[in-house]
Amino acid sequence: MFRPRVLALVLTAAAVIGLTGCSTTVSMTSAKGANDPACAAVTVRLPGTVDGQERRWTDAQATGAWADAAGTTTVLLTCGLQPPGPSPLPCQTVAGVDWIIDDSQAPNYRFTTFGRVPAVEVYLDYDVVSARSVLDALGTAVSQLPTSSSTCTDRPTS
Numbered sequence: 001m002f003r004p005r006v007l008a009l010v011l012t013a014a015a016v017i018g019l020t021g022c023s024t025t026v027s028m029t030s031a032k033g034a035n036d037p038a039c040a041a042v043t044v045r046l047p048g049t050v051d052g053q054e055r056r057w058t059d060a061q062a063t064g065a066w067a068d069a070a071g072t073t074t075v076l077l078t079c080g081l082q083p084p085g086p087s088p089l090p091c092q093t094v095a096g097v098d099w100i101i102d103d104s105q106a107p108n109y110r111f112t113t114f115g116r117v118p119a120v121e122v123y124l125d126y127d128v129v130s131a132r133s134v135l136d137a138l139g140t141a142v143s144q145l146p147t148s149s150s151t152c153t154d155r156p157t158s
Contacts, residue, residue, distance in 0.1 A: 025057045026065035026073055031080030033118040034062035038145050039079035042120065045141035050075055051133035074128045077138065081119040083148065084112055091152030094132060095139025098152040101131075111135060114152055116145040 033039070039062035046064045048055050053066035053074050064077035090101045091114055098114040099122075107127040113120045120142050124134050 024071070025059055026067070026076070028058045028060040028063040028065065028076065028078065030060040030062060031078050031118070033080035033082070034060070034078075036062075036080055036118050038118060041144040042079050042141045045144060046077070047137050047141070050137040051129040053129060068128065072128075074125045075134055076123040077120060079118060079120045079145075081112070081121055083117050083119040083150075084114060087114075093152060094135040095143070097135070097139050097142050099135060100152075113142060113145065115148050115150040116142070117148055118145065120145065 043062055043064065046055065050066050053068055056065045056067050056071075056073065058065050060078075062079040064075075065073050066075040067073045084100060087100050092099055092101060097116070099111040100114050102110040102112070103126075107125055109124055109126050109131060111122045111124070111131065122134065122138065124131060
């Protein structure tokens with residue numbers, strides 16, 4: 001008599017945990033260089049929140065995602081990309097990290113590290129989060145990446 005109740009309880013708990021885990025996992029694709037140890041140093045330091053958005057599990061190595069309370073993903077991070085070369089796009093330094101800014105798909109912006117090997121890309125919804133707040137929150141993690149001799153040369157004047 002006791003065993004069926006325990007078995008039912010265990011199965012119910014497993015089902016609840018399984019359903020909860022699926023609903024918060026963000027599906028992403030790993031970059032080619034995701035297995036670089038430098039990306040591991042980044043991902044273990046990713047913050048639990050960025051600009052009020054809670055971190056979500058991802059299903060790809062060297063990635064991060066953050067979402068609002070309703071579960072809408074607003075920030076995506078991928079480490080392990082080929083570092084970009086010189087770019088006509090603006091470059092800004094936030095929290096000691098140089099970022100190339102691509103706003104061609106506004107309000108969804110893409111920020112790519114410049115002068116870091118491997119590179120990191122961050123996609124965010126500018127209508128929901130502040131780019132400066134997000135990049136500032138990610139600065140400690142991303143600054144773990146080794147720097148190259150390249151630095152931003154096209155910085156906006158303040």
